[in-house]
Amino acid sequence: MTARRAAFGLAALMTLLAVPALAQELSLSVAAGGLVPLARDYREIYGPGLSVEADLWLKLRGHLGIAAGFGSLSDKGLALSSGEEEAAYPLRFRRTSIPVVLFYEIKAGGARVRLGAGASFHSFRETWQTVDLDYRASKASPRLVAAASIGLFGRLSLFGSAAYDPIRAGADSPLGVTVDVGGIQILGGISCRIF
Amino acid sequence: MKRLGIMIFVVLACGLIFGAARPDPRIPPSLVRIAKGPALSMPALARLGIDVRQELATCLVALADRLDLRALRRQGLQLTVLERNAAGREFVLVDIRRPEAMSALQAAGRAVAVEPGTAVFWSDRGPAVESVPSGLARKVLPARSILPYLRTRAVPDDAPTAALAYDAYIVDNILPLVSIANLAADVQMLQDFGTRYASTAACESSGQALFDAFSALGLDQVRFEPFHFSGAYESRNVVAEKTGETYPDDVYIVCAHYDSSSPAASRQTLAPGADDNGSGVAAVLEAARALAGCDLDFTVRFIAFSAEEWGLYGSRTYAAVARTAGERILGVINLDMIAFADEAPEDIHCIVNAESAWLGDLFLDAGEAYGGVDGTRIVDPSFVYSDHAAFWEYGYPALDATEDDPLTNPYYHQITDTLDKLDLNFLVASARASTGLLAELAQPVKPGFPPTPVGLGAEWVVHRSLFNALSAVRLTWTAVAGAAGYNVYRSGAAHGEFLKANAGLVTASEFLDSGATLDGTYSYVVTAVGQTGVEGNRSKAVAPPADPSGAAAARSAGSFLLWSLR
Numbered sequence: 001m002t003a004r005r006a007a008f009g010l011a012a013l014m015t016l017l018a019v020p021a022l023a024q025e026l027s028l029s030v031a032a033g034g035l036v037p038l039a040r041d042y043r044e045i046y047g048p049g050l051s052v053e054a055d056l057w058l059k060l061r062g063h064l065g066i067a068a069g070f071g072s073l074s075d076k077g078l079a080l081s082s083g084e085e086e087a088a089y090p091l092r093f094r095r096t097s098i099p100v101v102l103f104y105e106i107k108a109g110g111a112r113v114r115l116g117a118g119a120s121f122h123s124f125r126e127t128w129q130t131v132d133l134d135y136r137a138s139k140a141s142p143r144l145v146a147a148a149s150i151g152l153f154g155r156l157s158l159f160g161s162a163a164y165d166p167i168r169a170g171a172d173s174p175l176g177v178t179v180d181v182g183g184i185q186i187l188g189g190i191s192c193r194i195f
Numbered sequence: 196m197k198r199l200g201i202m203i204f205v206v207l208a209c210g211l212i213f214g215a216a217r218p219d220p221r222i223p224p225s226l227v228r229i230a231k232g233p234a235l236s237m238p239a240l241a242r243l244g245i246d247v248r249q250e251l252a253t254c255l256v257a258l259a260d261r262l263d264l265r266a267l268r269r270q271g272l273q274l275t276v277l278e279r280n281a282a283g284r285e286f287v288l289v290d291i292r293r294p295e296a297m298s299a300l301q302a303a304g305r306a307v308a309v310e311p312g313t314a315v316f317w318s319d320r321g322p323a324v325e326s327v328p329s330g331l332a333r334k335v336l337p338a339r340s341i342l343p344y345l346r347t348r349a350v351p352d353d354a355p356t357a358a359l360a361y362d363a364y365i366v367d368n369i370l371p372l373v374s375i376a377n378l379a380a381d382v383q384m385l386q387d388f389g390t391r392y393a394s395t396a397a398c399e400s401s402g403q404a405l406f407d408a409f410s411a412l413g414l415d416q417v418r419f420e421p422f423h424f425s426g427a428y429e430s431r432n433v434v435a436e437k438t439g440e441t442y443p444d445d446v447y448i449v450c451a452h453y454d455s456s457s458p459a460a461s462r463q464t465l466a467p468g469a470d471d472n473g474s475g476v477a478a479v480l481e482a483a484r485a486l487a488g489c490d491l492d493f494t495v496r497f498i499a500f501s502a503e504e505w506g507l508y509g510s511r512t513y514a515a516v517a518r519t520a521g522e523r524i525l526g527v528i529n530l531d532m533i534a535f536a537d538e539a540p541e542d543i544h545c546i547v548n549a550e551s552a553w554l555g556d557l558f559l560d561a562g563e564a565y566g567g568v569d570g571t572r573i574v575d576p577s578f579v580y581s582d583h584a585a586f587w588e589y590g591y592p593a594l595d596a597t598e599d600d601p602l603t604n605p606y607y608h609q610i611t612d613t614l615d616k617l618d619l620n621f622l623v624a625s626a627r628a629s630t631g632l633l634a635e636l637a638q639p640v641k642p643g644f645p646p647t648p649v650g651l652g653a654e655w656v657v658h659r660s661l662f663n664a665l666s667a668v669r670l671t672w673t674a675v676a677g678a679a680g681y682n683v684y685r686s687g688a689a690h691g692e693f694l695k696a697n698a699g700l701v702t703a704s705e706f707l708d709s710g711a712t713l714d715g716t717y718s719y720v721v722t723a724v725g726q727t728g729v730e731g732n733r734s735k736a737v738a739p740p741a742d743p744s745g746a747a748a749a750r751s752a753g754s755f756l757l758w759s760l761r
Contacts, residue, residue, distance in 0.1 A: 045660060079658035079665065091660050126662050135662035179661045 025059040029147070029159045031189030035073055038166060039180040041080070046093055049075035051185050053161075055099070057114070057147075063105050067116060067145075071097040071185075079128070089131060095124040095181065099143050099163070112157075114147040120165050124181055141167040141182055149191045159191035224258040226281040228309050230273040231255070237345050239270055247342040249288060250587075252577040253310045256288075256336065277307045277315055285323045287316045287506060290332040290580050292601050299328045313577050322425050324506045329458045330608045332580035335506035337588055344518070344590030346550060356553040357692040359560035364641050365634045370565055372485035373630050375623045381408075381477035382469050382534070382614050382622075385453065390466040393454040393502040393509075394428045401453055402431050405499045408480055409435035412487040414497070420516075422501075424508035430454070430501035432509045437486055439494040440640055441647045442735050446494045447636045448527040449482050449629060450510070451475030452503030452582055457610050469614045470604055472503070474534035478626035485630050492638035492647050492732055493525070500582050503531075510582035518589040526554050526636060527593035529583040533625035536618035537603040542569040543625055544600045546583070548576040551592040553690035558594055558632055565631025568624040573600055596629060638732040645723035645731040648672045648681065648704075653719055653739040656707065667709040668739050670719055674704040675731075678723040682730065683708065686718045693720055693733070700724060716741075 035049040055069030072095070079089040101118030120143040125136045147161035167182030224246070229235065231253055240247060240255075243266045249256040258281050259267060259274075267274055278284070291297045292312040300306040303326045304318030315336075318326040327333045384404065385391065391398045402419070409417045414435040421431045433453070439445065453476045455468025467473075476499055483497040502508035517524060533543065543562055547555035552574055559570040576587070578600060586593035598604065598621070606612040638647065650673035658665040670683060680700030684693035685708060696708050696719070711717050720733040 041661060077660075079660050082655060082657040082659075089658050089660075089665060093661070126660055128660065128663060128665070131665060133660075133663040133665065135660075137662075181661065 022060040023058055024061060025057075025193065026195050027057045027059075027149075027157075027191050027193045028054065029057060029069075029149070029161070029189060029191040030054045031159055031161060031187035033185065033187035033189075035075075035183045035185045037181070037183040039183075041179055042181060042183075045080060045091060046075040046077035049073050049093070051187065053097075053099075053185075053187055057103070057191070059105060065103050065105055065114070066101070067103055067114075067118075068098070068100045071095075071099065071120075073097070073185075090129045092127045092129055093124065093181075094127075095122055097122045097165070099145070099165075101143055101145050103145070103147075111148055111150045114145075116143075116145045116147070118143050118145075120167075122165075122167055122181075124167075124169070137169055139167050139169045139181075141165050152190075155193040157191040157193070160186075160188045162186050223280045223282040224260045225264065225276045226278040226284075226286060226315065227257055227259045227264065227267075228275040228277055229255040229257055229267065230275075232273065234271040234273075236270075237342070241342055243267070243270075245342065246340045247345065248286075248336045248340065249579070250341070250345055250576055251288075251310055251313055251579075252575060256286075256309060256315060277309065278305075278317065284317050286336040287323045287327055288334045288336065288579060289314045289316045289327055293331070296331055300331065303328050310577065324425055329456065329462070333506050334579045334584060335508070335511075337511065341588045344588065346590075353552075356556035356690050357686070359557050359564055359632070359635060361564045362635060362639075364639060365565065365631055369485050369489060369634050369639065370627050370631055373481045373623065373627050375619050377481055377484065378474075378477045378622050378626055379614065379619055381480050382473040382617065385455075385473040385476060386467040386469050386614055390457070390462060390464055391453055391455040391468055392457070392462040392466045393424070393430045393505055395463055398430065398454050398501065402433050402499070402501060405433045405453060405476065405480070409433065409483060409497065412483055414483060414487055420513060422509060422512040424502045424505055428502070428505075430509060432501055432513055433499040434513075435483060435497045437483075437489075437491055437495045437497075437637075439492055439637065440490050441492040441638075441649060441732075443494050445523045445525055445735060446496055447525055447633060448496045448498060448586075449479050449530070449633050450496075450498040450500060450527065450582055451479045451530045452501065452509065453499040454501045454504050454509075455612075456504040456608050457612070458608070461610050465610045466608075467610065467613050469612050470535045470598075470617055471532045471607060471612055472530070473614075474532060474617060474622055474625075475530035477622070478530045478533060478629055481626050482630040482633055486634060486637070489634075490640040491634075492640060493636065493735075495633060495637045503582055507579075507582055507585050510585035511588070514585040514589045514591065517591075524586070524591045526551075527583060527586045527591055528554075528558065528629050528633060529581055529586075529593060529595045530625070530629055531581040531595055532597050532602070532604065532607075534617040534619070534622035535598050535604040535606070536621045537599060540569070541598060541618060541621045542571060543628065544571050544573055544597050546573045546575055546578045546595040546597065546600055547593075548587050549574055550590075551583075551587070551594055554592050554594045557635070558596060558628065561632035561635065562624070562628040566624040566626075566628030568621070568628060570628075575600075596625065598625075640732070643725075644729050645678050645725040646675050647732040648675055648721045648723050648734040651719065651721055651734045651737045653717075653737045655711075655713070655739050657713065664713065665709075666711060666713045667707050668711045668717060668719070669705065669707050670721065670737075671705045672721050672734065675723040677726065679726045679728075680724050681706070682722045682724060684720045684722070684733070685711070686720075686736070687715060689716070689718065689738075711739075 053071035059065040099120040101116035103116030149157040165182040419431040455466040457466035500509035555572040583593035583595040685696040
């Protein structure tokens, strides 16, 4: 395990050292939107959530590039009840994510389309707001992303993305099945070219 | 055409050969002993359709054909074939704890010990039960499988039981009606029939006397329940009832067998059976006298069984009919030989199986509280030689109260088993213990107290998020007129101690118990509290269903997950 971590660290370090030499373009995107949850339980309890994300897109030589960022999801819902109990228990779900993807960029007229794949590292927390119940966990998941930007003026572009994050979490779920707290995240915002 | 003929011949020949080579799996069944052990699983036996006829402490006795045997061996069970051809045979379990019992049995027919103290007996010379030497306790193997009524999971016999709630009303109003004079007179009355050996006219006459005695008390539904036994014989159980005011369909039973026995040479004419079991019947009659004038929440049935000495025929017929009718028998107190004292002070032995251990605990408490007699509880599923065992066969909780196990009465099944050999003080103590327990279970309706709540229902209410659940049990019941409020009591184990679940008086006829957790097992009772603050009897206990609704319906859409890292 230690050897694997060392190899991973070394590879990351070499990448970081190599990237500036290969870098052609760096842009920052800031976007907000919603999450379409994969799990029915999640949809029933929380519905679509509000999501914001900021990403750095570093284009390397050729069509390839690497992107990393920070995302946050916040959602409010009500606990499911097995009976006709009138009491309602409000819930809050928050998720922070750090996605890292390798992307391939295609230019089509004035638009740029980026298709990427990578991983996302999530930390999430579910809180019962009126009862002392709380759950926190971390999870890594694969990520598929498609993003597009159209230049507006100067360095600014109109930006949109769709990302697929299946986050299988919930061996501890009292719903008796594994719960997926991920889904398809659709964001819109702006992108700014730094260099 | 010729080829077709050859082909048809070959097919028919193959069919004949293979058909003949394959034995008919259903004939004949063998009598087998299946050792209890980790590999034994009741659900597995049920899946295989094994014809289990008896449960004992260390084994099951079953009928099994070749296919069954093969399947049982595949389960890793330890089998012993007791008799290869069991078809049409009558098998009898016999208590062989007495010296020379096994040799006497082997002289009378064929016998195999299935565990220490217990043998299976059968005879090639006629009905097995009539060939068992007198003086040996016996029980005929049931004619059908008892597997549906066997527990699927082991019940610990040391599970904590709620202590008896000593009730001053019972002490002041009911127990004084249990009198030593009545008990002695009843034993004498039964003894005076000369014999009560089932199949004799005198036995039937004694049954009539019991019927008349129950009728004179003004009990409900006094009746004979006739049955046939051992081929051509007929006898009658005598049943009387004190129907419950609040829960008429929930029944407690106190019973004893009224038939008697003595050595084969004398039993047709002389079998006084004062201790066995005039004493038990007298205690049942006395319980009936004490409770006849008292309104009760639950129904109490007083039963005098016949043909117990032949192999529990009367009680088995009764229990089978009750099970078929879906009767809710909550507990059975069987009294068999409760008046002979071989030591002073004599104590009473209470024999139960694991499922009835709670009832045994209550009986011991009642012995101390109401009878002033010490007791010993014996958990022994192999003690099947009295009428309680018929109820065990059908999954009802039952105890057998007796003076000593193993027996110490030297007059057992002798013509000398007469009233003068009995300790009447011990008999009255035993009778008060059983009557007190019966009253405690059936709950006298006390004047000036609020009525007992009915219609109690319990259900889980569960709130779930993705990663947490909040559970509670919702209880609802029918409002009691004039009640100032209610108390709710929760028990964390079947027949365990009930503790109050509400902080203040509950004023509505519903309660949400948020102290219950989903992994627990609970039962509840509710009491009504009157305007003056007096608390009434407890309702019938209810438990919320084990599987809360809503959980199974929830399904995740994450099944199309591609890949995940942890």
